[in-house]
Every structure is written in C-alpha cells, then in structure tokens.
Amino acid sequence: MKSVPTLSSAFLHPAGQSLPEPLLALRKQRASALVDMPLPTRKTENWKYSSKYLKLADDMAISLPAEGKGGNSLAVPGYKVVFNNGVMIPEASEYPDLNGIIIQSFSDLDEDDAKAVSLQLGSTLDHDQAQFARVNGARFEDGLFIRLAPGAVLDQPLFVIHETTADASGSAYPRIYVEAGANSQMTLVEEYISSGDASALVNTVTEFNLADGANITSIRLNMEGENVQHIGATGVLQQRSSRFESHCVGFGGPLRRHDLQVRLEGEGAETKLNGVVVTQGKQHYDNHTSIDHVAAHCNSEETYRNIAADQSHAIFNGRIHIHQDAQKSNADMNNKNLLLSNGAEIDTKPELEIYADDVKCAHGATIGQLDETSVFYLVSRGIGRRQANVLLTMAFINELVQQIPVEAVRETAQARLNDFFEQTFQEA
Amino acid sequence: MLSIKNLHASVEGKEILKGINLEIKAGEVHAIMGPNGSGKSTLSQVLAGNDAFEVTSGEVTLNGDNLLDLETEERAREGIFLAFQYPVEIPGVSNLQFLRTAVNAMRKHRGEEEMNAAEFMKLAKEVSKQVDLDPAFLKRGVNEGFSGGEKKRNEIMQALLLQPKLAILDETDSGLDIDALKVVSDGVNALRSEDRAILMVTHYQRLLNHIVPDYVHVLAGGKIIKSGGRELALELEEKGYGWLGIKDEDTSN
Numbered sequence: 286m287k288s289v290p291t292l293s294s295a296f297l298h299p300a301g302q303s304l305p306e307p308l309l310a311l312r313k314q315r316a317s318a319l320v321d322m323p324l325p326t327r328k329t330e331n332w333k334y335s336s337k338y339l340k341l342a343d344d345m346a347i348s349l350p351a352e353g354k355g356g357n358s359l360a361v362p363g364y365k366v367v368f369n370n371g372v373m374i375p376e377a378s379e380y381p382d383l384n385g386i387i388i389q390s391f392s393d394l395d396e397d398d399a400k401a402v403s404l405q406l407g408s409t410l411d412h413d414q415a416q417f418a419r420v421n422g423a424r425f426e427d428g429l430f431i432r433l434a435p436g437a438v439l440d441q442p443l444f445v446i447h448e449t450t451a452d453a454s455g456s457a458y459p460r461i462y463v464e465a466g467a468n469s470q471m472t473l474v475e476e477y478i479s480s481g482d483a484s485a486l487v488n489t490v491t492e493f494n495l496a497d498g499a500n501i502t503s504i505r506l507n508m509e510g511e512n513v514q515h516i517g518a519t520g521v522l523q524q525r526s527s528r529f530e531s532h533c534v535g536f537g538g539p540l541r542r543h544d545l546q547v548r549l550e551g552e553g554a555e556t557k558l559n560g561v562v563v564t565q566g567k568q569h570y571d572n573h574t575s576i577d578h579v580a581a582h583c584n585s586e587e588t589y590r591n592i593a594a595d596q597s598h599a600i601f602n603g604r605i606h607i608h609q610d611a612q613k614s615n616a617d618m619n620n621k622n623l624l625l626s627n628g629a630e631i632d633t634k635p636e637l638e639i640y641a642d643d644v645k646c647a648h649g650a651t652i653g654q655l656d657e658t659s660v661f662y663l664v665s666r667g668i669g670r671r672q673a674n675v676l677l678t679m680a681f682i683n684e685l686v687q688q689i690p691v692e693a694v695r696e697t698a699q700a701r702l703n704d705f706f707e708q709t710f711q712e713a
Numbered sequence: 714m715l716s717i718k719n720l721h722a723s724v725e726g727k728e729i730l731k732g733i734n735l736e737i738k739a740g741e742v743h744a745i746m747g748p749n750g751s752g753k754s755t756l757s758q759v760l761a762g763n764d765a766f767e768v769t770s771g772e773v774t775l776n777g778d779n780l781l782d783l784e785t786e787e788r789a790r791e792g793i794f795l796a797f798q799y800p801v802e803i804p805g806v807s808n809l810q811f812l813r814t815a816v817n818a819m820r821k822h823r824g825e826e827e828m829n830a831a832e833f834m835k836l837a838k839e840v841s842k843q844v845d846l847d848p849a850f851l852k853r854g855v856n857e858g859f860s861g862g863e864k865k866r867n868e869i870m871q872a873l874l875l876q877p878k879l880a881i882l883d884e885t886d887s888g889l890d891i892d893a894l895k896v897v898s899d900g901v902n903a904l905r906s907e908d909r910a911i912l913m914v915t916h917y918q919r920l921l922n923h924i925v926p927d928y929v930h931v932l933a934g935g936k937i938i939k940s941g942g943r944e945l946a947l948e949l950e951e952k953g954y955g956w957l958g959i960k961d962e963d964t965s966n
C-alpha cells in the first residue's frame with residue numbers, strides 16, 4: 286500500500302523570532318502538532334479536485350525574507366497597512382490612531398495583548414476543513430491585530446496589502462485577526478499581490494470575530510502571479526444581530542484555494558458572501574465556503590460566479606449546515622458558472638445539511654456558455670467579436686462587481702477583469 | 714446598392730430560401746410580405762450574417778462587393794443594419810454601454826474619433842427622445858425587461874444612431890400600439906434618404922400607410938413569387954395570399 290504523503294518537516298521550522306513570547310509559544314506548540322500532517326490527495330474529500338495542483342517542494346519551506354519598503358504597494362484611498370512576505374512594513378503603512386481602535390502588528394503587541402490574541406487565534410476556524418490554516422498557525426512571522434471597541438467605527442476602509450516578494454523560492458504566512466466589539470463597524474480590504482518569479486507558497490489566515498451588532502465588510506482581491514500557490518482561509522464568528530459582508534474577487538493561478546467559513550452563533554445574525562473567480566490558460570481556483578447556522582433567525586445569502594477559459598479549472602463547493610436549534614433560518618446559495626472553452630472544467634457542489642425543520646433554504650447551480658444569439662446581436666451592430674465576448678463575459682459577473690462597496694476597489698477589479706478577458710479572447 | 718441573385722440558404726440541413734432574387738437601389742424602400750414561416754426572417758438574418766444559417770448557393774453584393782464574404786461585424790460597418798424581429802435581452806450590459814460601444818466601433822471604422830461618455834450621453838438622450846423612450850432606458854440592461862414595443866423602439870434608436878446604408882426592418886411594426894407605430898414610422902422616415910435603402914418585412918398594410926414603399930414583394934415557400942408597387946399590399950390586405958396560388962401547406966417550409 287502506498288503511504289499517504291505528509292508535510293515535509295522542512296515546513297515546521299519558523300524563522301523569525303520577533304513575536305512576543307505568548308505567540309512564539311503558541312506557534313511552537315502548533316508546529317509540534319503538525320509532525321506528519323497528511324497532505325491532501327485525490328482521495329481527500331475537500332481537496333479532491335485540487336490536490337493535483339498542490340506542489341510543495343522543500344525549498345518552498347523557507348520563509349521568504351521580509352524586504353523593501355512596500356515599494357510595489359498600491360496607491361489606495363483610505364488607510365493602509367502593508368505587509369511584505371507576511372511581515373508588516375510600518376514605513377509603508379498609514380493608519381489612524383483613533384479612539385477605541387487598535388491596529389497593530391503582532392510583533393508590537395504587549396505581553397497582555399499577545400496573550401489574549403494567542404488564546405483566540407484560530408478560534409473562528411474548523412481546521413479539519415481548512416487544514417492549511419494549521420500550517421499558518423505554526424509558521425506566521427507576524428500578523429495584523431485589529432480591535433474595535435464597542436461602538437467604534439472606522440471611518441474609512443482599511444486596505445491591507447499583502448505583497449509576496451519571491452526572488453528565490455520560499456513561503457509567506459500572512460495573518461489577520463479582527464476583534465469587532467459590539468456595534469462596531471469597519472471595512473477591511475485585503476489585496477494579495479506578488480513580485481519576483483521564484484516559486485512560492487502564500488498561506489494565509491484571516492479571522493473576524495463579531496460581537497453583538499458588529500458590522501464588518503470584507504473585500505478580498507487575489508491577484509498574485511503565476512509563480513505563487515495561494516492557500517487561504519477566512520474564519521468568521523458572528524454573534525447576535527451582527528452583519529458580515531464579503532466580496533471575493535479571485536484571478537486564477539497554478540494553485541488557488543480559499544476556504545471561507547462563517548458561523549452564525551447569535552440570533553438575527555446576517556451574512557452575505559459574494560464571490561467572483563476567473564481562470565484561463567492552465568490556471569486553477571478552488572473556493573470552499575461553509576456557513577453554519579447555529580442560532581435561530583439568521584440569514585445567509587451567497588452568490589458565487591466562476592468563469593473558466595482555455596484548459597483552466599474552477600471549483601466551487603458551498604456547504605450550508607443548519608443546526609438543530611437554528612429554526613427560522615433563511616439560507617440562499619447560488620452558483621453560476623460560465624465555461625468559455627470546451628477544454629475548461631468547472632466543478633460545483635452544494636452540500637446541504639439541514640437538521641432544523643422550520644427553515645428556508647434555497648440553492649441553485651448552473652453551468653453555461655456564452656449565448657450565441659447575444660454575440661450575434663452585438664456583432665450585428667458593428668462591435669468586434671472579441672469585444673462582444675468581453676462585454677458578455679463581464680455581463681455575467683457585472684451584478685457582483687457592482688456590489689463591491691468601495692469605489693476604488695470596484696474600479697480596480699473591473700479594470701483587471703476586463704484586461705483578463707481581453708487576454709482570454711485575444712486569439713478568438 | 715444591394716443585389717441578391719438566386720440565394721439559397723438552409724438551417725440544420727433544411728432548405729428555407731430557395732432562390733431569392735432582389736435588387737435594391739439607393740433611396741428605395743422595399744416591403745416584403747408573406748405568410749408565417751415563409752423565410753422572411755431567414756432572409757434578414759442571412760443578410761446580416763447569422764451563421765446559424767448556411768448559404769448553399771447564390772450571390773449577394775453590397776455596392777458591388779461580395780457581402781457573403783464578410784463577417785457580421787464587417788457587414789454592419791459597411792452599413793447593413795438589421796432591426797430584429799425578436800431583439801435580444803442582455804442583462805449585465807447596460808443599453809448605454811452597448812450603444813456607445815457600437816457607435817464607437819463604427820466611428821473607429823470610419824477613422825473618426827471615438828465619443829467620450831459625456832458626448833455620447835448627450836447624443837443618446839436626443840435620439841431616445843426621438844423614439845419616445847425615456848432616457849432611463851439607457852441605464853437598464855440591453856432590452857432587459859423591455860416591453861415588446863419598447864424593444865422595437867430601441868431597435869429604431871440603434872438605427873438612428875448607427876445611420877446604416879441599408880436598414881432591414883424585420884416586423885418592426887408588430888406589437889406596436891397606434892402611437893408607437895407613428896413614432897417608429899417617423900423614425901424610419903427620418904432615415905429615408907437618397908443614399909440609403911430600406912427593406913422592411915411586415916404583415917400589415919397599415920405600416921405602409923406611414924412608410925410608403927416603392928416596391929412590395931411577396932415571399933412564399935422561400936421564393937419571391939410576386940412583386941409590384943404599393944398597390945400590391947392593398948390587394949393582399951383585401952384578398953389574402955390565396956389568390957396568388959399559395960396553398961396553405963406551401964406557405965411554410
């Protein structure tokens with residue numbers, strides 16, 4: 286019998302020691318629990334379509350050195366925090382010192398805060414479903430801690446730029462923890478970008494812990510290069526009447542995986558998850574979302590769209606678990622997919638587990654192609670075929686792009702998507 | 714301007730057009746009438762370049778150039794415009810974006826500068842008034858949720874914006890109320906000029922009261938079986954198609 290591959294021990298040695306003691310201790314403890322961690326294979330249910338894209342070489346275990354002054358970081362409106370290879374670059378960051386709001390790198394936390402964070406870190410995630418979040422827990426070099434006091438409102442979006450610089454092979458482990466007090470509010474924009482062209486692994490964890498009535502908007506843009514394998518997890522815990530809204534826009538790569546897990550633990554909590562994925566060439570993207578309706582009277586609304594061209598491969602797996610006591614749950618999940626070539630593959634799977642009897646749960650998934658009649662209508666007006674294809678492909682996701690609540694991000698996303706499709710239809 | 718010689722076309726292996734001959738000169742208005750299923754829309758779609766239809770033989774030239782060699786978008790840029798019998802709904806592309814993209818594609822082809830959003834908006838508002846469509850329709854998805862009559866007015870609006878050489882109107886009058894028929898006819902009449910031709914497919918003589926044709930043709934069973942002046946339309950209105958010797962079974966393919 287063939288033995289199951291395990292994570293190379295090379296991945297268990299963190300480099301940086303700049304974290305405060307409680308976090309160092311936590312990391313060490315988590316690393317020791319990872320000895321012989323099985324790597325996903327085709328037979329691993331939650332990785333069955335994606336394991337073949339995972340290529341971890343030992344030289345990628347090395348922590349990429351944090352460098353630069355965030356020279357490539359984007360010009361953004363609002364506040365920004367720049368990370369390079371998982372380590373915060375204070376010189377490139379600009380964020381406010383507001384009453385009731387703490388924005389701090391893990392390295393700068395005092396002993397007490399570090400202790401508090403170490404007790405919470407990972408608490409929003411089901412690590413059996415997001416295995417690689419464990420690796421992040423054993424490897425993070427730094428991180429971003431945000432604490433919103435009850436009632437605190439961040440008046441502008443906070444951009445967190447996670448740049449990976451891979452001039453040589455290695456990996457980075459970005460980490461964000463947001464503790465949102467009762468009725469607090471903020472918008473967090475995560476942008477994942479890269480430079481350099483050596484093969485790299487980016488393994489991220491972002492956590493949101495929402496107290497009663499907190500209102501958090503999260504936007505995530507995945508725009509790393511073809512040399513980067515990205516495995517990310519986002520965990521969300523929601524208490525009573527809190528509201529979480531997520532907009533993920535992902536561009537394919539050699540390996541792209543995002544696990545988004547939401548637990549609705551307090552009555553009246555609401556969550557809205559939007560996602561757009563585009564892949565071309567031989568790219569891959571795998572979104573696994575999971576919504577747990579634990580408490581009664583919660584709403585979830587999920588809309589994901591995939592567009593796959595050429596020989597690329599996109600995957601959507603949407604799990605909704607309505608627990609026994611979660612009466613009057615309202616869950617709506619919708620996944621629509623557009624195949625732009627016969628060689629492309631899209632796999633979509635709803636996973637519904639419903640243990641309460643008085644619930645509304647709707648789900649739908651479709652896979653289609655560009656409508657020839659629509660193409661003909663456009664070209665019959667003198668519009669070139671390529672442009673017609675781009676227009677119709679953008680139209681497929683337009684509704685979701687328009688919902689991105691920060692104008693600058695919406696415009697960036699729109700422009701990048703447009704460029705992406707112009708490239709997709711280049712030869713057509 | 715347009716010359717069609719012995720045109721045969723089929724769809725999914727079934728021959729629909731069985732030898733069409735038609736000459737249209739600049740400045741003329743031709744009406745095509747004929748029973749349901751006789752091939753009127755097929756002819757329109759073939760001229761516009763819909764490759765769902767296969768041209769099996771025959772020849773079509775536009776100002777002497779072989780039209781059938783051109784891609785659909787090239788035909789449009791050379792001045793062919795088809796107002797669809799069933800305009801297509803395209804959610805997610807705003808009508809404004811669609812119209813501006815089309816107008817700019819044409820301008821680019823003519824070597825003119827593209828119009829920016831503000832310039833185009835001004836033009837689009839004027840033209841939408843001309844076809845009595847509220848400018849709010851510009852913001853909606855292309856034909857998305859438009860009523861039948863609104864879709865037809867949107868087609869005419871496109872014709873007015875694109876200023877084609879040959880406008881083919883496939884039942885642009887059907888489904889219009891009396892006022893809308895007037896609006897649409899005024900739009901079409903505004904297009905009439907010395908250097909432009911119009912080919913309109915219709916079932917109703919009433920349209921021809923508004924847009925007076927130079928010629929009327931009867932298309933049945935994939936062929937033009939009779940041509941005449943506008944009085945032919947009146948005769949058809951009165952007598953139906955029976956007197957032309959078309960049996961019911963022959964009218965459709």
Ligand SMILES: Nc1ncnc2c1ncn2[C@@H]1O[C@H](COP(=O)(O)OP(=O)(O)OP(=O)(O)O)[C@@H](O)[C@H]1O
Pocket residue numbers: 724725729747748749750751752753754755756765798965966
């Ligand atoms: N895509 C297609 N597949 C199969 N048959 C088709 C297709 N398109 C048209 N036909 C057939 O071709 C014939 C001619 O259709 P066409 O739409 O040209 O008729 P028409 O004269 O425009 O009729 P109407 O007055 O009802 O609009 C019909 O029998 C129709 O069913």
Ligand SMILES: [Mg+2]
Pocket residue numbers: 753754755798883884
């Ligand atoms: Mg017809």
